[in-house]
Amino acid sequence: MKDDYPTGEDLYDFEYGMKNSPHVVLLGAGASCAAIPNGDKYGKKISAMSGFIDKLGLSDVLEDISLKTTSDNLEEIYMELDERSSTEPDCMSAKTELENRIRNYMLEFELPDTPTIYDFLLMSLTSKDIIATFNWDPLLVQAISRAYEYTDNLPTIAFLHGNVAVGFCEKDNVMGNAGYPCRCGEILKPTQLLFPIKKKDYASDTAIAKSWKSLKNALKAAYMVTIFGYSAPKSDAEAISMLKEAWGDLKDRDLEEIEIIDLRPEDEVVASWEEFIHTHHYKYSNSFFESSLGRFPRRTCEANFDMFMNNGFMDGGNGFKEGMGFSDIDRLTYELIAEESEKKGTRKILSHPYKARHDKR
Numbered sequence: 111m112k113d114d115y116p117t118g119e120d121l122y123d124f125e126y127g128m129k130n131s132p133h134v135v136l137l138g139a140g141a142s143c144a145a146i147p148n149g150d151k152y153g154k155k156i157s158a159m160s161g162f163i164d165k166l167g168l169s170d171v172l173e174d175i176s177l178k179t180t181s182d183n184l185e186e187i188y189m190e191l192d193e194r195s196s197t198e199p200d201c202m203s204a205k206t207e208l209e210n211r212i213r214n215y216m217l218e219f220e221l222p223d224t225p226t227i228y229d230f231l232l233m234s235l236t237s238k239d240i241i242a243t244f245n246w247d248p249l250l251v252q253a254i255s256r257a258y259e260y261t262d263n264l265p266t267i268a269f270l271h272g273n274v275a276v277g278f279c280e281k282d283n284v285m286g287n288a289g290y291p292c293r294c295g296e297i298l299k300p301t302q303l304l305f306p307i308k309k310k311d312y313a314s315d316t317a318i319a320k321s322w323k324s325l326k327n328a329l330k331a332a333y334m335v336t337i338f339g340y341s342a343p344k345s346d347a348e349a350i351s352m353l354k355e356a357w358g359d360l361k362d363r364d365l366e367e368i369e370i371i372d373l374r375p376e377d378e379v380v381a382s383w384e385e386f387i388h389t390h391h392y393k394y395s396n397s398f399f400e401s402s403l404g405r406f407p408r409r410t411c412e413a414n415f416d417m418f419m420n421n422g423f424m425d426g427g428n429g430f431k432e433g434m435g436f437s438d439i440d441r442l443t444y445e446l447i448a449e450e451s452e453k454k455g456t457r458k459i460l461s462h463p464y465k466a467r468h469d470k471r
């Protein structure tokens with residue numbers, strides 16, 4: 111313990127501050143796959159980047175183009191088309207066609223009627239937290255409307271590469287469902303999608319620039335960071351460096367908790383995040399339900415603080431379990447939500463039901 115560890119009033123302020131710091135969740139393609147492991151409402155599965163063109167029946171778009179890359183990965187193919195498009199009109203039109211077909215393919219996804227990982231995820235965080243997603247599909251956006259039926263104390267959502275379901279009104283600075291009217295009466299225009307090229311222009315689209323700003327601010331103040339199904343691909347080099355910059359110097363960050371949820375083997379995942387978690391403790395799991403989000407919903411920072419700073423034992427038995435229905439989620443969260451509204455605007459620390467039974471200190 112540090113010599114300057116706070117005591118008394120200061121200690122309360124310190125605890126309150128930590129527990130009210132943001133929990134930042136970063137989502138990659140693996141999270142959308144985990145949200146609909148058996149396909150969407152109509153059985154349609156999310157395709158991985160490799161084999162994407164074939165699985166989506168997009169091969170005809172590339173029929174007349176002889177690609178240099180032998181890869182079947184969408185990112186590699188798109189990057190080549192983009193590089194060649196300035197001099198080869200064929201590549202330009204193929205690129206545009208590919209973009210349109212991908213947008214339409216993504217738009218069709220619909221959440222199944224039963225709770226998905228995205229429903230659990232949204233209900234596990236509150237308005238001080240942020241979910242930043244690289245995914246274009248509309249599943250998380252659809253889950254937001256479902257979560258609103260239970261509470262409006264929900265996390266901020268940042269769409270780092272744009273999203274097919276999100277619209278934006280530049281004049282009013284309003285983000286919402288694409289196609290819905292803004293308060294000014296105009297229709298919310300679809301946001302741009304950032305396709306996989308190395309030098310993405312993150313400033314070209316106001317909605318995307320705004321999303322990055324929210325993420326950077328949250329990262330600076332974060333107590334917990336969860337990286338869920340994001341493999342940090344080469345085409346995201348610029349995104350990764352922006353994240354690193356916002357995350358700051360590791361030496362200055364000895365209190366934060368990092369969690370990684372991924373289906374891939376631990377060493378492979380850790381390698382791609384080495385600079386974030388180097389000399390830093392992190393927790394790895396391959397299921398959402400084993401993470402703090404699943405075990406300590408709506409109180410992730412509280413439970414982690416009590417575990418690491420107050421040396422308490424936590425029990426995730428009162429958390430979310432796979433296969434739960436919406437009524438189960440409601441039953442587990444309604445008292446927590448009630449306490450949140452009751453203590454809103456006060457400096458009272460929220461309680462939680464996650465202390466182990468033999469450790470009711």
Ligand SMILES: [Zn+2]
Nearest residue numbers: 279282292294
């Ligand atoms: Zn407007």
